[in-house]
Amino acid sequence: MTEIKVPIIGYMNSPYLEKFGIPRQPNLVQVESYIEMLEPYNDLLAFEGINEFSHLWLIWQFHDNKNQQAKEKFRPQVRPPRLGGNKKIGVFSTRSMYRPAPMGLSVVQLKEVKKVGRSVRVYVTGSDLLNGTPIIDIKPYIQYSDAVLDAESGYAQDQPERMAVIWTENAEQQKQNLIKCQNLDSRIMNELEQVLALDPRPAYQDDAERIYKMNFAHFDVSFRVGVACITVTEIIQLSA
Incomplete structure (x- = not known):
């Protein structure tokens, strides 16, 4: 079998510091991030005309997939989180990271390209990319051909429901102190709430008393998940 080698043209810099908490599809959370281009691809001439497009396709590598790196035997079926993490389905019917080629594809909105x-x-x-994700290619999104309005999406036809996010008195005080003392952009906290509202827990976990922890944008966030809301109990800045 012939293997194809592809270059890495850049790396993603994003607030998703670990897999836990990353939305399961792109554009569910309007998190801002950027791709740091590598030589010789860090040439503005390569991006001439890109500002005429509102969205881009990113082709990237599942670089933090330990099982994939170990080159395990091909698994024809996986357990998608959307189906509760218990039901098996064919790998080619999912966007699972456990696949023959560790490649991902995401649509994102372009803000700007700058030096x-x-x-x-x-x-x-x-x-929806983990911080440090290798980028393989960037392509413009073409609305008339890439958007199929009457497409059927099987078990993922509908967007996930969003939960309310509330802060305990202690967590709210911590948040305000971070915004004031660290000159923190309040946009980061808005993005954090969008992530939490999607309920980042694995689908098979349902413990209302459990305290979950998540690293996001250099903050350690603790929270509980109730019937209809997420309660943030603590937020502290991670050590540099």
């Missing part, structure tokens, strides 16, 4: 020092950065919103 920062010697670097060229592609700023986007709506990404």
